Amino acid sequence: MVKTRAKEEQETPVPNSAPEEFSVEKILDKRTRNGKTEYLLKWKGYNEEDNTWEPEENLDCPDLIAAFEAQFEIKSPSNSEDTDKSKRKNITEDNRARGFDRGLEPDKIVGATDASGELMFLMMWKNCKEADLVPANQVNARCPEIVINYYENKKQWHCKETVIELD
Numbered sequence: 001m002v003k004t005r006a007k008e009e010q011e012t013p014v015p016n017s018a019p020e021e022f023s024v025e026k027i028l029d030k031r032t033r034n035g036k037t038e039y040l041l042k043w044k045g046y047n048e049e050d051n052t053w054e055p056e057e058n059l060d061c062p063d064l065i066a067a068f069e070a071q072f073e074i075k076s077p078s079n080s081e082d083t084d085k086s087k088r089k090n091i092t093e094d095n096r097a098r099g100f101d102r103g104l105e106p107d108k109i110v111g112a113t114d115a116s117g118e119l120m121f122l123m124m125w126k127n128c129k130e131a132d133l134v135p136a137n138q139v140n141a142r143c144p145e146i147v148i149n150y151y152e153n154k155k156q157w158h159c160k161e162t163v164i165e166l167d
Contacts, residue, residue, distance in 0.1 A: 098134075105126045112150075120136060121147070
């Protein structure tokens with residue numbers, strides 16, 4: 001695969017010269033930005049810090065894209081009835097009650113994330129081994145003492161040392 005792109009940040013372009021050609025060594029990751037698929041590329045002859053995200057429409061490496069995508073395909077059984085059953089099972093699992101809708105008594109918060117853009121607590125329930133991600137606003141309203149306990153017992157990961165300057 002060969003991709004053409006200007007290398008403006010490393011050298012000054014020379015008028016009337018052909019753009020330098022780059023070869024993709026490997027596709028490392030995939031994301032969607034503004035509705036467009038982009039791939040993280042490792043370029044042949046370049047270091048990891050030179051990896052770049054490139055839109056799919058700019059790429060001419062269908063074999064590398066296919067190989068990357070094949071890593072994530074679910075191998076389906078040869079019997080189509082089994083496939084239908086597994087699809088139905090996944091749909092059923094996805095529609096299960098979550099969080100407080102399960103009717104369980106909250107036990108403790110074991111983690112927190114805002115990866116979805118909303119603060120969520122990973123909540124453990126009494127007499128249950130399965131945890132749920134629950135929106136923080138629900139937990140704050142229904143069991144504020146558990147939230148307070150979580151933050152009081154939370155270990156700090158990064159601490160800056162206080163520097164005192166003496167004259």
